[in-house]
Amino acid sequence: MDLLTPHLLSIGPLLTLVAVALLVLLLESIITKSEPVSFWTSVAGLLVSIGIAVPGIAVHGSAFGGMLRTGGSANYFSIIFFICALLTIVFSRDYLKKRDSVFGEFYLLILFATVGMVLMAAAADLIIVFLGIELMSICLYVLAGFIRGSVLSNESSLKYFLLGAFATGFLLYGIALLYGSTGSTSITFLTEHFETYASSRLFLAGIGLLIVGLAFKIGAVPFHMWVPDVYQGAPTPVSGFMATGAKAAAFSIIIGLFAQRFVHGVQIGTLLAILAAASMILGNVVAIAQTNVKRMLAYSSIAHAGYMLTGLAAGNAYGRDGILFYLLAYAFMNLGAFGLISFMEQEGEKHLTFDDYAGLGTTKPFLAVLMSVFMFSLAGIPPFAGFFGKYYIFVGAVQADMTWLAIVGVLMSVVSVFYYLRLVMVMYFQDTLIGQTASYSASSAAFVVLAALILLGLGVFPSSLLAIITTLY
Amino acid sequence: MLEQYIPIGFMFIVAIIFGIVMSKLSEWLGPKNPNDVKLSTYESGMEPVLSARERVSVKYYMVAMLFILFDIEVVFLYPWAVNFRSLGLFGFVEMLVFTVVLMLGYIYLLKKGALKWQ
C-alpha cells in the first residue's frame, strides 16, 4: 500500500477530478432535479482541482512505472484544461436554458472530457495518450450533438464522430508502427532513441501517421475540414471548449513528442513548418469571407493552430515556451469570445451573423467592450496577452533560421486584423438593429470580465507567467 | 501445452460430423412432397403479413451494450481471482475501487431506466 501512496498523491488533480465526475454521475442518477447540484458540484470540483494542481507545478516526476509524467508541464496543462472546463460550464448554463436542453449530464461529459485531457497531458506512454484521446473525444462527440432537436448540432456531432474516429485510426496505426519498429510505446524512450531509428522507414511512417492523427485534433490544414461545420453546429460554449481545451490537449502531446530532440536531424521540422504555414494562410484568408461569427472563429482557430505549430517547427525553447504561453492566453480570449457569442445567440441558431452585432456599442456597451478586448487579443494587438504569445513564437522561428515562416506568420496576423476588427467596427460604427437581446447571468458575466482582466494582466506582465513556463520542462 | 487441446479438437470434429449427419438425415430419408402452402411461413394459419426482417426494439441493443461493459469487467476479474491470495489486501482494494466505479455506472443506468421493460 505504501508503495502506491506517492504515486496517487502525485496525480492528485486527476484523481480529484475523477472523484468529482463520479460524484456528479451519482448525484445525477439519485436526485430528480439535479441540474443545479451538478452544476455547483462541478464548479467546486474544478476550483479544488486547480488549487491542488498549482503547487505541483514546481515538482517534476513520473508515476506508475513511467506511464505518467507528474508536476511541471503536466500540471500547467491541467490548469489550462480546468480553466477551460470551468469557463465552459459557467457559460453553458445560461446557454442550455436558452436552447431548452438542460441536462446535468452536460457537466458530467465536460468533466470526463477534462479527465481525458489531463491524461493526455500527463501521458509518458503512447497507450495513455490513446486512452486520453478516446476519453476526451467520445465525450466531445456527444457534447457536439447535445442540442438534440437541432439539425446543425446533429450534423456537427456526426461529422466530428466520423472524421474523429478515422483520425483515431491513423493515430493508433501510427502507435502500432512505432511499437513494431522500436519495441516500445514509451514517449521518453522514443524521444531518446530517435536518431537510432531515424533511418527506419517503418519508424518514420509511424511518426507520420501520429502527426496526421494529432494534426486532425488540433485542426491544422490539411486536416481542418471538420472544423468550421463542427464549431458552427455544436453548442457555442462547447465550440469554445473544443477550440481551447481539446486543442491544448493535442498540443500537450505534440510538444511532449516533438518539441525536443525529435525535430532535429530529420525533416519533421520542415514538415511542421509547412503545416503551420498552410494553416495560417488558409485559416486567415478564408475567415475574411465569413459572415457567421462562429464560423469566423472556427477559421481563426485553424489559423491559431498554425501560429502554435510555428513555435513547434522552430524546435527551440523560445518557440515551446511561446506555445505554452499562447495556449493559456488563447484559452481565455477564445472562450471569452465564444461565451459572449453564446450570450447573444437566440433560439434556433439566430443572431450569429456580423450584422446582428451592429450598434452593440451603443445598446450594450458592456458586452461590446469585452468583445473588443477579446478581438484585439485574438488579433495580437498589444497590450493584450495574445500579442506576447505570438511574439515569443515568432522570435523562436527567427532564431531557428525559419525567418520565412515568421514572415508568413506576421503577414497573416495583419490579414487577421481585418476580420477581427470588422466585428469591432460593426459594433461601434453601424446603426443599431432592432430586437437585439442578450441574456446572461451575473456569474457568467463575472467570468467574462475576469477572463478579460487576466488577458490584460498577462499582456502587461508577461514575464511573471513566462518565469514559471521556463521551469516546466 | 497445446497438445491438451488435441482431444478437444477430436471431439469438435466428431460433434460437427454428428451435427451435420443428424440435420441432413430427414432430408435424405424423409418423404419429399413440398407445396406452396407447406413452404410458406407459419403465422397461425393466416397468410403471412409482411416480412419478419423488421427493426427490433432498441431495448435489445441496450442489453447487448451493457452486456459488453459488464462482461469485460468479468474478464478482468478472472486473472485477479486466480491470484487473489498472493495479491492480498492490496489486490482486494484495487478491485474494490474498480468494482465501485463500475457499480456507480450501474446505478446511473438503473436510475435512468435503461433496463426498464414495460
Place this chain on the structure above:
Amino acid sequence: MELLIPVIKISVVLGVLLGVVAYTVLVERRVAAAIQNRVGPNRVGWNGLLQPLADVIKLVMKEDIVPKQANRFIHDLAPMISMAIALITFAVIPFGDSITLFGQAIKLQIASVNIGILYILAMTSLGVYGITLSGWSSNSKYSLLGGLRSSAQMLSYELAMGLSVIGVVMIAGSLELDKIVQTQHGWMWNILLQPVGFVTFVVASFAETNRHPFDLPEAEPELVGGYHTEYSGLKFGLFFLAEYTNMVTSSAVITTLFLGGWQIPYIGLAGLPAFWVSILQVLAFCVKVYLLVLFFIIIRWTIPRFRYDQLMNLGWKVMLPLSVLNLLVTGLVILYL
C-alpha cells in the same frame, strides 16, 4: 497408443452422454406424467424403454421442410451449431480421478486444460448463436422474437453466471476444473463455502439452458414454438436433443464446481483398493449429475413461467448485484479468516 486413449475416452463419453440424453427425454415424460397423475409413454418396449428409439425413427421419417422465405444455409446451420456446441462443452469436465487400467494411469477427463472454466463459459455463450441464427434465418415473426428474447436472456444471465463462478475460482486459486474438484475434499464442498454463488449459478444455468421457468424463447402459448417454429424432422429433433444435452452438461458443471465433482467425502478412510475407489467416484459423479437433472425436470413441471420483464429484472437487478456482493464478501472472508 498416445492418440488411442483420447479417442476411446471421447467415444465412451459421447456414447454415454447421448444415451443419457435420449433416456432423459423419456424420464422427463414419465416424471411429468407422474406429476400430472398420468401414465406416460409405456408401450414401446418394456415399460416404454424403447420410446427414445421410436421417437428418433419417427423424426427421421418426417419431411424436412424449409420455408421459401428462409435463408436456407443458415437455416441448416443453426441446429448443427446448437448440437455441436452442446456436445463439446463436456470435453473439459472431470468425471473421475485417474484410474489404473492395464498398468496405465488414465485421467478421467477428456482434456485437462488449464483454463477449464473459461472454456466452459466460452462454449455456453457460443450456444446462443444456434438459437439466434435459427430465429433470424426462419424469417418468421415467432422465430425472430424467440431468437431475440433468447439472446437477450442468455446475455443477461451469462453475467451472473460468470460472476458467481469467480467466488469458486478465488477459493481454488485456479481455473483448472480438476484442481477445483481436488480442493473440495472432505466436507469442503463449494456449495457450503459459496451458498449464494451456488444459488445464482444454478438459476443462471436454468436461464442459459432455456429451461423452465426461463423458457421464454420457446414459450408455446405466446410464440408457438419460438425459435424452432419453422423446423421439422430431425432438425427440430436436434434442437430438442441440444436442450437436453445442455441440461446434462450444466448439471455436470454445477456438480464439478459446487458439489465436489467426483469426490466422495472421507472415502479414503474406508480402505478400499484404489481401482474400486475410482469406480465409486465415477459412479458418485454420475449420481450427483443425474440428481441435478431430475431437479431440472421437477422444476419444469412444478413452477410457472416468468414474464419477460420479470425475467430481465431478475437477471439485471437481483442476480447481478447479488453476485458482485457475493464476490466482495468472499474476498473479505478469504482475507480475514
